[in-house]
Amino acid sequence: MISFKKISHDDISQMEKVTRLKLINGLSGFKGANLIGTINRNGIENLAVFNSVVHIGSNPPFMGFIMRPLTVARHTYENIKETGWYTINHINKDMYRQAHQTSGNYKRDISEFDISGLHTTHSDTCSAPFVEESRIRIGMKFEEEHPIEANGTMLIVGSVEEVWLSKDYIEGDGYLDIEKAGSVAISGLDGYYEAQRLDKLSYVRVDPSKARRAD
Amino acid sequence: MISFKKISHDDISQMEKVTRLKLINGLSGFKGANLIGTINRNGIENLAVFNSVVHIGSNPPFMGFIMRPLTVARHTYENIKETGWYTINHINKDMYRQAHQTSGNYKRDISEFDISGLHTTHSDTCSAPFVEESRIRIGMKFEEEHPIEANGTMLIVGSVEEVWLSKDYIEGDGYLDIEKAGSVAISGLDGYYEAQRLDKLSYVRVDPSKARRAD
Numbered sequence: 022m023i024s025f026k027k028i029s030h031d032d033i034s035q036m037e038k039v040t041r042l043k044l045i046n047g048l049s050g051f052k053g054a055n056l057i058g059t060i061n062r063n064g065i066e067n068l069a070v071f072n073s074v075v076h077i078g079s080n081p082p083f084m085g086f087i088m089r090p091l092t093v094a095r096h097t098y099e100n101i102k103e104t105g106w107y108t109i110n111h112i113n114k115d116m117y118r119q120a121h122q123t124s125g126n127y128k129r130d131i132s133e134f135d136i137s138g139l140h141t142t143h144s145d146t147c148s149a150p151f152v153e154e155s156r157i158r159i160g161m162k163f164e165e166e167h168p169i170e171a172n173g174t175m176l177i178v179g180s181v182e183e184v185w186l187s188k189d190y191i192e193g194d195g196y197l198d199i200e201k202a203g204s205v206a207i208s209g210l211d212g213y214y215e216a217q218r219l220d221k222l223s224y225v226r227v228d229p230s231k232a233r234r235a236d
Numbered sequence: 237m238i239s240f241k242k243i244s245h246d247d248i249s250q251m252e253k254v255t256r257l258k259l260i261n262g263l264s265g266f267k268g269a270n271l272i273g274t275i276n277r278n279g280i281e282n283l284a285v286f287n288s289v290v291h292i293g294s295n296p297p298f299m300g301f302i303m304r305p306l307t308v309a310r311h312t313y314e315n316i317k318e319t320g321w322y323t324i325n326h327i328n329k330d331m332y333r334q335a336h337q338t339s340g341n342y343k344r345d346i347s348e349f350d351i352s353g354l355h356t357t358h359s360d361t362c363s364a365p366f367v368e369e370s371r372i373r374i375g376m377k378f379e380e381e382h383p384i385e386a387n388g389t390m391l392i393v394g395s396v397e398e399v400w401l402s403k404d405y406i407e408g409d410g411y412l413d414i415e416k417a418g419s420v421a422i423s424g425l426d427g428y429y430e431a432q433r434l435d436k437l438s439y440v441r442v443d444p445s446k447a448r449r450a451d
Contacts, residue, residue, distance in 0.1 A: 040410030047412025050268020197262025
């Protein structure tokens with residue numbers, strides 16, 4: 022028997038800052054662990070962990086992520102706006118500790134590739150660097166941005182221009198087996214998880230008497 | 237040695253619809269598995285799986301999620317706009333099959349609580365129904381919406397008004413142990429995963445000579 026406790030909006034306001042940060046960051050559930058790679062016009066590369074990558078659409082293919090407020094320098098944002106390109110790279114079990122090192126606040130002339138020991142790899146079309154150690158790498162073109170009034174964060178939406186991966190991760194029906202690729206999940210700010218598939222459920226077909234008409 | 241293959245934007249456009257849907261939905265990595273509960277002004281309740289819940293901020297606490305295009309009826313959206321309230325409920329290992337049933341397209345006068353066999357529970361302050369079988373339940377107030385021009389989806393942002401959970405899930409530093417709560421992750425549209433913590437890494441402190449000034 023679980024004893025449920027209510028934590029109100031006021032309780033949250035009165036929490037100590039770090040306690041609140043850790044608790045609230047856990048509420049959204051498991052999140053993808055991704056590295057976003059960019060380059061500025063002077064050729065300085067940047068790499069940063071993001072746990073807010075979200076699916077926007079498949080046809081055409083779009084993905085989004087949330088940027089923290091721009092009240093301090095955000096190299097990822099500045100580089101995306103300068104060049105129009107960025108990469109999303111799945112973090113896997115073999116390099117999540119190195120990947121996490123990129124979450125520090127480094128000077129702009131320092132590349133987090135050097136800090137973390139991760140390596141760059143490039144494609145002919147995407148100007149932003151990919152992460153060689155990542156097994157699922159996505160080349161993205163900036164599409165639109167939406168400032169969130171509530172707190173100054175921003176939704177960045179981009180178009181999937183190219184995907185680099187092994188065919189072995191793609192099942193017969195198109196399903197991408199990210200467990201096979203070793204991809205990890207994040208909870209909160211810094212909890213890293215491996216995942217095992219419980220089930221692949223099928224599309225829910227509704228009894229016609231209960232179904233909504235396609236209107 | 238992994239043999240990487242490039243899938244271009246054109247390759248994606250030419251894929252068969254369901255194959256593309258499954259592949260592109262897997263690119264964002266692991267996602268939280270949540271049920272969003274709402275009620276309309278006539279008292280009809282609605283419950284639907286969302287795998288796009290995202291952290292927006294902790295002080296004040298905000299969360300977001302992506303709504304599919306409004307070209308067909310979206311009961312969750314309509315109910316949120318009618319009442320201002322909704323709930324986010326973590327899906328756990330003991331009820332993910334029931335939760336998945338809510339992803340079918342049902343008529344508006346049918347409650348997915350009845351379809352799935354999940355039960356409602358209520359609080360004094362939040363008018364939307366919570367899911368009794370969920371172990372982490374969040375009462376949300378609508379804050380803002382951002383239509384995404386690229387494909388007509390929408391980012392919905394809300395304020396965390398109350399959280400219902402067991403104190404046992406909260407570690408000493410505030411970290412929320414969602415694995416202990418049995419919360420599951422989704423990959424793609426319908427792959428359900430359990431997760432085991434690999435590590436809880438610490439905040440990255442940067443050598444002062446490499447640190448960005450707080451400006």
